[in-house]
Amino acid sequence: MPLAIGTTLSRRRFLTLTGVLAAGSLALSASTLWPRWARAEPELATRLLRLGRDIYPHEAIADRYYLAPLTPLLGEQRELIAAGLDDLDRRARAAHGRDYAAVDSAAEREALLRQIEDGEFFQAVRNTLVVGLYDTPELWQAHFGYEGSSWEQGGYVGRGYNDLVIDWL
């Protein structure tokens, strides 16, 4: 779903909320493939990306595959997301003296998220991501060994449905 975000608001937010981006410059390097909203609001996108990558961490999967499925969420529940990210930063500052994305330890970030995992904000992001991220056909074969639709190729008759050799025992 394409998302029209007011550019005025985006620019203003970008200009007023600077200095937060610990990983921002790194993420921006590949950002030409980001969804439009994320390119317009790289600061928001980067914070959300850190969260998404902590919820379902797959190091080899590019950022855009996390951002693309979150696009509808930004359209429908923008305030919930913005407030949730702010709350997460407050918790991170209280516990570690820095914003969430700047907490180096993945285990410490996960611990922060476990505190909020029953909340509406976290579940909105998780539920969107668990469906969207893993329903991305480009990722299936390379990252998970899942082959997707097979009927066009005549199924798996003669293509390895019964070729297993149990040689590890």
Next chain:
Amino acid sequence: MSTRFEHDDDGVLVIIGSGAGGGTLAHALARKGIKSVVLEAGKRYALEDIENDEWAMFEKISWLDERITAGPRQLSETFPNLPAWIVKGVGGSTIHWAGVALRFQPHEFRLHSEVGDIAGANLLDWPISYEELEPYYVQAERHMGVTGDASGMPLHDWNNNFMVLAEGARRVGYEKLRAGPMAINTRPYDDRPQCMQAGFCMQGCRFGAKWSTMYTDIPRAEATGYCEVRPNAMALTIEHDERGRVNAVVYADAEGNLQRQRARAVCVAGNSIESPRLLLNSHSALFPDGLANSSGQVGRNYMTHATACVFAEMPKPVNMHRGTTFAGIISDEARLDRSRGFVGGYTLEVMSLGLPFFAKFMDPANGGWGRDYAAILEKYDHLSGVWICGEDLPMEENGITLHDSRKDQYGLPVPIVYKGDHPNDEALRRHGQQQARSCYEAVGAVRVFDVPDFPTSHNVGTNRMSARPEDGVVNQWGQAHDIDNLFVSDGSQFTSSGAENPTLTIVALALRQADHIAERMSRGEL
């Protein structure tokens, strides 16, 4: 296809639902020259509409009308509006079923006699024996094309997923390991092609190799000229005359307009949530508690099978997604053996999910995320899975009720689907999980983990059969005790759940009911 019956034609049977029960019944009656109108709430789909895409098909064919999941189980939190995973479409849940076609065992028809009273359970014998149903099992197996003796088709070759489980099962001493029986063709049969091992059985079979009324019974019934199927027709109430015999069904058509179809008799086959819901919603001055409900048992004794899933990561790729979804069955634990600490048995059925569904269903609770979660998903192609299909005891408080004020898009009260577990169910589930774990450990699993059960596809028992009118809703023919021209033709008539998938038994009962209806019509009783 072109047969049309008038709304005021009171010579037709009205069948509500077009799945395993309704679709089979309509076809069997049509072949006897008995006229019927089938009201199907969902759309009509073509084979070309069937995709190998889990979420796309879920969105396309599932019954997603508002329902409330209630009761002390995780499902009430994880799927608050989706207690059941069934289909809304011509063909019903035979589009979605995985093809496992097991007969009930003789003792399962008389579980109460076998085990006596159990506190908290509402046990009852079926008013029909295995011996009485057996000829119809044979007929159903030929009709559906079930691999094995009845159809003459060989069982499927073992797929990789089953090879893994079966090797572990052999090592723990299990012997009853079979890739079937399944109503999935292993060679061309009944004008349908053989299985191509595409996977995606539960998204609908793109090839038509799996039996479904969608492309067998329904079009064949229509071709006789004795059956009219009306898709997008949601039954709202069943009406009756002053003597209490049913005579019409009011339904909403595709445009939302109310229609009334006169009826000689009515057969309810809307699955175990919609069928009691319709009977309850059809209350009247004569039947204030709903139709066929003098026993108070309409909507009660809802059973789903005591289930769980166990998945294991193996040292090397298994590619469980290749081949039929439920590819093999272990029946050693299906027996009745109280020494295990529970009554009833269970079958272990190897299963697969695609990555999109597995990512969601591995742990749908709030905590289903994180480094460990993602690490398992990265080993997706190394996974093997098994599903436990266990006897679920009937409990009176488990069931379907109508919400006081919430209405759906048709103006019908929203159904509340309440289900709790009997301690017997919990003991059975734990045993099954432990045995499945042992199988996988015996074949060298790297890790084994439990996966909670999903919204249930096996829904039975809410209009149960009974010998005595005070114990249940219908008699041994599926005929309402209270109303002699009202029938229940789906899994809601089950008196107990057995340790087997319900579809074959639903079909056998529908074939038997068709003979009974024809016989009574020939005697002038209907």
